[in-house]
Amino acid sequence: MNLHEYQARELLRRAGIPVSSGDVATTPKEAKAVAERLGGRVVVKAQVHAGGRGKAGGVKLADTPEQAEKVAGQILGMRIKGLTVQKVLVAPAAEIASESYVGVIVDRASQSPVFMVSPAGGIDIEEVAAKTPEQIFRARVDARYGLLPHQALGLAFALFADVNLARQTADILQKLYRAFVDAGASLAEINPLVTTPNGGVIALDSKIVVDDNELERRSAIAALRDVSAENPAEVQAREANLTYIKLDGNVGCVVNGAGLAMATMDLVKYYGGEPANFLDIGGSSNPDKVVTALQIITADPNVHAILFNIFGGITRCDDVANGIVTATRRFKVGRPIVIRLTGTNEKEAVEILRGVGMAALTDMDEAVKQAVALAKGGKAA
Amino acid sequence: MSIFIDRGTRLVVQGITGRDGSFHSRQMIAYGTTVVAGVTPGKGGQRFDDTVPIFNTVAEAVAQAGANASVIYVPARFAADAVFEAADAGVKLIVCISEGVPVLDMTRAYPYVKEKGARLVGPNCPGLISPGQAKVGIIPGQICAPGPVGVVSRSGTLTYEVVYQLTRAGLGQTTCVGIGGDPIIGTDFIDCLEAFEADPATKAVVMIGEIGGTDEQNAAEYVKAKMKKPVVGFIAGQTAPPGRRMGHAGAIISGSSGTAPEKMAAFEKAGIAVMKRPADVVELTRTRL
Numbered sequence: 001m002n003l004h005e006y007q008a009r010e011l012l013r014r015a016g017i018p019v020s021s022g023d024v025a026t027t028p029k030e031a032k033a034v035a036e037r038l039g040g041r042v043v044v045k046a047q048v049h050a051g052g053r054g055k056a057g058g059v060k061l062a063d064t065p066e067q068a069e070k071v072a073g074q075i076l077g078m079r080i081k082g083l084t085v086q087k088v089l090v091a092p093a094a095e096i097a098s099e100s101y102v103g104v105i106v107d108r109a110s111q112s113p114v115f116m117v118s119p120a121g122g123i124d125i126e127e128v129a130a131k132t133p134e135q136i137f138r139a140r141v142d143a144r145y146g147l148l149p150h151q152a153l154g155l156a157f158a159l160f161a162d163v164n165l166a167r168q169t170a171d172i173l174q175k176l177y178r179a180f181v182d183a184g185a186s187l188a189e190i191n192p193l194v195t196t197p198n199g200g201v202i203a204l205d206s207k208i209v210v211d212d213n214e215l216e217r218r219s220a221i222a223a224l225r226d227v228s229a230e231n232p233a234e235v236q237a238r239e240a241n242l243t244y245i246k247l248d249g250n251v252g253c254v255v256n257g258a259g260l261a262m263a264t265m266d267l268v269k270y271y272g273g274e275p276a277n278f279l280d281i282g283g284s285s286n287p288d289k290v291v292t293a294l295q296i297i298t299a300d301p302n303v304h305a306i307l308f309n310i311f312g313g314i315t316r317c318d319d320v321a322n323g324i325v326t327a328t329r330r331f332k333v334g335r336p337i338v339i340r341l342t343g344t345n346e347k348e349a350v351e352i353l354r355g356v357g358m359a360a361l362t363d364m365d366e367a368v369k370q371a372v373a374l375a376k377g378g379k380a381a
Numbered sequence: 382m383s384i385f386i387d388r389g390t391r392l393v394v395q396g397i398t399g400r401d402g403s404f405h406s407r408q409m410i411a412y413g414t415t416v417v418a419g420v421t422p423g424k425g426g427q428r429f430d431d432t433v434p435i436f437n438t439v440a441e442a443v444a445q446a447g448a449n450a451s452v453i454y455v456p457a458r459f460a461a462d463a464v465f466e467a468a469d470a471g472v473k474l475i476v477c478i479s480e481g482v483p484v485l486d487m488t489r490a491y492p493y494v495k496e497k498g499a500r501l502v503g504p505n506c507p508g509l510i511s512p513g514q515a516k517v518g519i520i521p522g523q524i525c526a527p528g529p530v531g532v533v534s535r536s537g538t539l540t541y542e543v544v545y546q547l548t549r550a551g552l553g554q555t556t557c558v559g560i561g562g563d564p565i566i567g568t569d570f571i572d573c574l575e576a577f578e579a580d581p582a583t584k585a586v587v588m589i590g591e592i593g594g595t596d597e598q599n600a601a602e603y604v605k606a607k608m609k610k611p612v613v614g615f616i617a618g619q620t621a622p623p624g625r626r627m628g629h630a631g632a633i634i635s636g637s638s639g640t641a642p643e644k645m646a647a648f649e650k651a652g653i654a655v656m657k658r659p660a661d662v663v664e665l666t667r668t669r670l
Contacts, residue, residue, distance in 0.1 A: 108564045108594045108631065112488050126635070143488035186484060186564075213483045213630070217458055243628045247620075258562060258628025259536020259591055262617035266641075267658050269620045278621070280628045283480075283537075311538040311545070313507075313521050314401075343521060343541070364542065365660050 001210045003183075004047040006089045007224050008208040012190070015179035017172050018202045022091025031072030034090040035065040041093040044071045045205075049229055050081035051124070058085060061093055086228055094204060096194045100159050101125050102173060103189030104141070104180050106211075113141040113180070115173065117155045121192035147177040160195075168201040169193070183221055184214025233296050240292040242281055249274025250375045252297035252306040252335070254290070256281050256315040264309045267364065273372030276303045283314040290323025291330065298333050305336050307371035309364060312343025321349035325356050336374045340367035382582030383511035383556040384531065384573065385474060385500070386450065390515045393418040393439060393448035393472070395455055395463045397429050401478070402454035405519050406433070409452075412522040414515045418442035439470040450474040452508065452517050460504055461486035468497040475567070476517050477503035484630065487565040494567060501567025505630075507537040507559035520544075520557060528553015530666060531577035533570055534589035535562050535596075535631070539617055542659050543589055550663040552670075555583045562591070562629030570600035578608050585611045585669050587662055588653070592618030593632045593639045598647040605651035611669035614648040615656040616641045 003011070006024040013019045021038060024047065025031040035042045046058030053059055058080050062068035068090060078085045099121035107114035120128045120135045128135055137158040139151045149170070156169035172193065180188040187209040194204050215222040227235050237244030243258065247265075251273045255261035258280050265275035277297065281289050297303055310320050320341065327333065339360045341349050350360050361367045392409070396402035397419025406429060410416050418436055419429045425437035436442045439451060451467040453460060453476065460479040467475045475494065482504040494501045502509065508518010513527040519537075524545045530552050534540040540559050547554065558573050560566055570588060577583045586608075590597035597616065604612050619641040621627050623634040634640050648655050654665040 106484050106488060106564060108596070109599075111491050111565045113485075142492065143485065144492065181485065184483060184485060211484050211630070213457060213481045214485070216481075217483075245622075245625050245627070247622065255538075257536065257538030258632060259534070259539030259589070259617050260542055262591060262619075262621060262627050262632070263536075263539050263542070263615075263659055265621070266617065266619040270658050275620055278625075278627055311541045313538060313541055314519060315538075342545070343524070365658065 001212055001215065001225055002049045003208045003210065003224055004087065004226060004229070005045065005205060005207065006047055006087070008206040009203070011179050011183055011208060012176070012203055012206055015175045015182070017175045017179070018200065020091050020094055020202055020204060022089055024087050024089050025072060026076070026087050028069040028073040028076065031088055031090050032065045032069035035062060035068035038090070038092050042068050042090050043093045044068055044075060045089045045091070046075050046078065046080060046085040047087040047089055048080050048083050048085050050083055053080060056080045083229060094194060094202065095197050097197050098195045099192035101128070101189070101191045102176065102193050103187065103191065104177055105187045110140050112143055115139045115141060115147065115151070115155055117159055119159055125189070125191065141177070147174055149174070164199060165195060165201060172201060172203070183208055184211050184218050185209060186211045233299065236292070237279070237296055240289055242279060242289060242293055244296055245278040246300065247275055247277050248302070249276045250302050250304040251371050252276045252300065252303040253309070254279050254281060254293050254297065254306065255309045256283065256311065260309065260311060264307070264364070264368065267368045268307070268372060271369050271372045273375055276300055281315070287319050287323035287326055290320050291327040294324070294327040294333060295331065298331070298335070303335060304377070305338065305371045305374035306333070307367060308337065308339040308341070309367060310341045310343070312341065312345060316345045317341040317343060317349035318345040318352060321352040324358070325352060328356070338367050338371040338374065340364055382580050383514055384576035384580050385556060385558065386509050386511050386515045386517050388514050390517065391415050391417045391447055391449045392517060393420060393442040393446065393451045395420045395439060395451055395453045395467065397421055397433065397435060398424055399454055403429070405454065408522070409516050412516045414517065417448050418446035439466045439472065443470045443472060448472065450517060451476065453477040453479055455479055457481035461490045464490045464501060465493060468494045468499050473499050475499055475501045476508050477501065478506065478508055478518055480505040482563065484564055487563070491565060491567060502558065503561045503566060505563045506561030506566070507540060509556060509558045511556045512554050518559065520559065524548055525557060526553035528555070529582065529584035529670060530554045531580070531583040531586040532557040532589070533573040533586065534559050535591050535629070536589055536617065539589060539659070543587060543615070543662050546660055546662055547587070547666065550667070552663065552666055555580060562631050564594070564631045570596055571603045574600060574603055574608060578610055583610065585613065585666055587666060588612055588614045590614065590616050590644060591629065591632050592616070592621050592627065592634050592641055595639070597644040601647040601651035601653060604653055612653045613656060613662060613665045613669065614653040615659065615662070616644045
């Protein structure tokens with residue numbers, strides 16, 4: 001789960017990291033009020049789960065509260081990478097002497113948290129990693145002991161030769177690691193971490209991504225989820241314990257298991273079609289999940305044909321068949337459905353489908369070919 | 382022959398009386414696996430299905446029933462502790478089926494297991510099966526058959542699909558290992574490739590990867606440098622968009638790295654036969670045996 005910048009800032013502030021003052025606003029009037037309270041020059045920033053906000057025009061400076069109101073009006077409602085901006089952060093425009101990057105991620109390769117810092121701050125760290133890898137300094141953290149003070153100081157000295165700045169930065173790194181662990185994050189970064197002309201170090205912008213598997217035991221973090229900032233179909237899917245990601249094609253896919261779901265999308269493409277979505281109904285057998293899956297897919301007007309690819313293991317094929325039958329009774333699917341079922345309780349499933357005049361295939365390639373042909377408006381082979 | 386599990390595997394099931402644990406224990410026993418014990422705290426002294434003794438702790442299961450491998454079906458929030466417990470009890474093979482385990486838990490459990498000299502498979506994996514010998518986990522036994530092909534995969538049902546196609550074509554398996562789709566896992570591709578290379582019964586290896594991370598690229602380098610046996614590979618997620626997590630916590634393309642084309646190119650460079658679709662496994666494997 002991605003946190004908004006203003007939420008991440010609040011977690012950092014509570015961890016004791018110096019962040020600039022500022023507040024979130026949902027209307028231009030509120031933005032004006034925040035700017036009045038702050039006084040002086042402010043920056044108005046779109047709060048949206050997408051990178052490249054600045055380039056998209058979602059970050060603007062304002063010299064007066066009136067101007068803040070005006071630019072907030074321009075940014076609120078703007079669409080960035082398909083997401084509508086519903087909130088802006090209004091913060092003082094800091095005087096900046098230098099910009100750095102500091103962040104901690106769970107690193108797959110070393111199977112542990114890894115800190116990365118770079119004096120090339122303010123820009124995308126992946127870009128720095130690709131173009132000037134010598135500008136990035138790393139430290140692997142043994143999660144059983146946490147970030148050790150000498151590691152924090154070593155990283156800080158990689159950024160600043162000045163001992164005063166280095167000590168402030170080392171303190172921030174320790175606190176960032178604590179915030180990272182407390183939030184159950186898989187990534188926590190401050191970019192940029194800035195030095196001010198009077199020798200202070202503050203976090204200007206930050207990003208925290210929380211491991212979804214942590215939410216069950218961290219209700220305060222889970223409560224930060226902003227459903228209005230997500231695709232409604234994906235929210236509906238998550239609430240039904242499905243994983244759905246909308247794509248641009250016309251073959252709707254319902255599959256059990258993430259790997260098989262990806263392989264099914266790939267096979268649709270292989271046979272000349274375009275998948276309309278990724279949808280994993282997961283491991284458990286539950287006809288209601290299948291009904292919700294069909295609701296979500298039929299709500300996508302681009303879908304011309306629907307493909308089921310079920311390899312029964314824990315998932316029982318008869319449960320899936322019952323779900324399909326229930327859905328077709330409850331609402332109009334309005335597109336041809338191609339069903340491939342094999343594995344646990346396959347025979348029972350075929351019987352259930354036959355009872356309502358539907359057929360099932362056992363071969364994945366054959367099913368995909370038929371679905372692609374139907375989506376193109378051709379006849380099933 | 383096989384890797385990691387065989388007729389000598391003496392299994393303890395952690396969470397044997399739970400919904401998933403009891404269902405799959407019955408399946409494993411029916412397949413012929415030697416399940417010597419179960420663990421459910423508070424139910425020590427009872428028996429599962431009137432046969433398998435239940436203990437309160439893994440240590441007791443090891444001491445009294447001689448367990449040498451464990452499989453974990455406990456809820457995600459207890460999974461890391463179950464891994465620690467198995468490692469402390471001296472179990473050398475720990476297979477964690479539980480899904481949804483917080484990744485920070487694994488950053489602590491994994492180095493601990495490693496220091497104890499134990500092997501962890503998973504979490505969030507379907508486990509292993511050595512057809513005709515033993516099954517530890519949830520891979521359906523009826524889709525497998527004994528034979529010369531080793532299978533290693535990050536996926537669950539996609540593994541079943543590939544194994545099913547192999548078995549239908551008369552190509553049996555030494556061992557199938559589902560290593561799991563999480564960002565931090567105990568046993569990786571290279572561990573399995575190394576074991577298959579050393580196993581005299583394995584004549585070819587099928588490796589099924591997916592988008593995200595660099596495990597497949599590292600495995601390809603290993604194949605090129607160290608392996609004499611033929612390897613056939615597949616990457617799921619060729620149509621996946623960057624930045625979106627495709628179900629598995631590990632299946633996410635970040636920036637320009639972890640893409641399917643990048644991984645397939647690494648496979649080709651290492652002399653691995655690349656499958657364009659799952660059904661290709663049959664022809665590519667048969668011609669290399």
